[in-house]
Amino acid sequence: MLEGSAHGREQGAFLFASPAENGALRVLDVTVLRREDFAMQTAYYLELQENVLQEMILHAHSTNTALVEAHSHPFTRGPRVRFSPLDCEGLADVGPHVSWRLPGRPYVALVLGWDAFDSLYWEGRQRGPQGHVDLLVGGQVLRASRESERFWGEVRG
Numbered sequence: 681m682l683e684g685s686a687h688g689r690e691q692g693a694f695l696f697a698s699p700a701e702n703g704a705l706r707v708l709d710v711t712v713l714r715r716e717d718f719a720m721q722t723a724y725y726l727e728l729q730e731n732v733l734q735e736m737i738l739h740a741h742s743t744n745t746a747l748v749e750a751h752s753h754p755f756t757r758g759p760r761v762r763f764s765p766l767d768c769e770g771l772a773d774v775g776p777h778v779s780w781r782l783p784g785r786p787y788v789a790l791v792l793g794w795d796a797f798d799s800l801y802w803e804g805r806q807r808g809p810q811g812h813v814d815l816l817v818g819g820q821v822l823r824a825s826r827e828s829e830r831f832w833g834e835v836r837g
Contacts (some may be wrong), residue, residue: 688754690726692718694736695748697788704816705746705788711736725766726751733774737781746785747778756793762827763791763798775802775809788813791828798825800832808832 692713697705713732720727740747753761763771771789778787779802788801800809809832812824 688723689721690723690752690754692726692728692749692751694739695750696740696743696745697748698745705748705786705813707748708745709739709743711739723754724764733778737778740782740785744785746788747782748788748790749774750790750792752792754794757795758793759796759825760827761791761793761796761798761825762831763789763800767791768828768832771800771809772807775800776805776807779803780805790815796825797822798828800828 694711694713695707696709696711697707700706713728715721717729717732718726719729736747736749739745751767753764767789775787775789779785786801786803788799790797790799797815799813799815801811801813802809809829812826812829814824815822
């Protein structure tokens with residue numbers, strides 16, 4: 681879970697990654713977002729300042745990396761963590777936009793609970809996510825819950 685979530689607010693970070701073996705992404709750099717990077721930050725909602733996503737896209741472009749967004753759900757426990765309806769609404773616009781701005785590289789979104797996570801990714805100009813990603817951490821594969829893939833169709837119809 682992201683640092684600071686214990687204080688009751690969602691937290692966020694951006695990871696910059698390059699392709700590795702078997703379609704995996706190797707994280708090369710991380711930017712942990714600060715309080716001033718958010719227009720709004722509550723226990724159930726994050727909204728970035730207008731310039732933050734643009735800065736992250738520019739950094740990914742200049743380093744030729746994929747962009748991975750991560751945020752916490754500080755009150756989520758158990759294996760069924762997923763993106764909220766508000767998250768899905770925002771990702772429906774952001775996912776295709778970022779993958780279009782970074783051609784040939786995926787845009788990945790992660791949501792982190794206390795003991796599980798989920799993910800979605802976009803490539804190209806697709807409106808909806810193309811699937812999920814698992815994480816390789818310290819040589820161990822951590823599996824996404826895949827709840828958001830099932831939930832996406834219900835929320836986005």
